[in-house]
Amino acid sequence: MIEVEHVSKVFSGRKAVDDISFKVEKGEVLGFLGPNGAGKTTTMRILTCYMPSTEGTARIAGYDVFEQSLEVRKRIGYLPENPPLYPEMAVDSYLHFVAKIKGASSNKRKNQVDEVMDRCSLGDVRKRIIGRLSKGYKQRVGLAQALLNDPEVLILDEPTIGLDPKQINEVRTLIKGLAANHTVILSTHILPEVSMTCNRVVIINKGRVVAMDTPEGLARQMKGAERISLIVDGPVEEVREKLLAIDGVLSVQAETSDNGATAYTVECELNRDLRRALASVVVSQGWGLLELKGVSMSLEDVFINLVTQE
């Protein structure tokens, strides 16, 4: 549905996007992850025909974003970073205006506007002036605008920014619901959002793609070692020595101590579950084993790892 091939964008000598390629299949939700200034917004602006790329091509539904921009524009719904709202307009007349310029025929317009207002829970504010709405409502009006005229492809730049936790949940459910008949690209800083809503993640940093996989795949890929954390009541140095002596343990780090009990992080070789061995060593020495658990690497660790590696 979306094909991006070797796209670069140069702004007065500075490369904002550097040779990015990826594909999104129909019905997929692709998460675009990266620190501020990584090139997320620029990539999205290229895809939505707002600006052309310096090099490379991008196609949406088979249409080139530069050569056949009108065809592309008919098929996308775009929520920019700052929702494009006219503060002096009422919510419903704004949505009617957008439906009109998106080419919705006059008999369908009313239904469409009602439908997106319903989906984004805007019914209560339909007659309110946009400029006087709270940030959360404005964001939802922006989202409603993107959904109008039922576009095949949705490009959402930080859709949940400025929403409260309840609204964030609603929007995530909404996006998941859209995934059945739409192709979605969304960008975000919020890592749990990606694992919750996206089938695939593209992590970009300084304009380059640094990783691309499913959220689980990424976490797995990044794991070079298994980690186990345990809390033991016993002499710190001795515990360390004994633990290090176990076959398969790579390193032991003592972290915090509290009333004689110390927390350790043990790194072990990949695919070897050493929890039993660790437990039996501690118990046989007569120390108190207060806690023992495997630590999996969160997407957050993956992200920070990838971004700081550069």
Added chain:
Amino acid sequence: MQNILAIWQREMKSYFVSPIAYVVLTVFLFLSGLFFFGNLTELVQYTMTQAQMGQEIQPIDVPGYVTQALFRTDSVILLFIIPMLTMGLFAEEKKRGTIELLLTTPVGNFQAMIGKYLAGLTFLVILFLSSGITISPLFVYGQPDWRPILSGYLGLFLFGAALLALGLFISTLTENQIVAVMLTFGASLVLWLTSVFSTSTTGIAREVVDYLSVTSHLNDFIKGVIDTSHIIYYVTFAFVGLFLAYRSLESMRWKG
């Protein structure tokens, strides 16, 4: 067409939802009314002094005299007002980020621009219609010839249409409305003042400078003469303005 209409409608609403339309209408009517009153009293005093001095009073075309004076003042007021009408057209869309909406929906740059331009023209027509209040006493107390009045309005409309296109172009260059208003005002003023500069030159140079002046082409319309060469001047002026605006919008996509 639906797109142009939608843009036009939104633009008209935004004129009348914000105070802009009312302020502009009030100031325009107040100033043109004030000058109209001034011209009329001046005329009355002139005839009175002539009568007191025992001179024979020359017949004067009072409606003709006052309407011509009115159209001249209106043209000057328009120089100040039109920049206010055009400053927001694109500058505000850029500032608010709504330009991102216009350029990513099937509305072309061209349609967006035409819709906005038509809104400006519509506002001009509203302005002229409401200025009918000022000249209505002439019809109540006399039978002025309506044809030169109509040609005067036609001239003012063409004059306004040309300046609107210039303002529209300047509004695409910046996202700051103050910058847009000042540049448009400055440019209009230069084009107005060229008629003053022309007196200090001679020959071809004088003709060229005179031709460029936006106001010199207005005189014939005000006198009741509709000359196609003046119409061509204003229409060309408007086309050049719109063409530049269109190019500037296109280039915005490149610069980002």
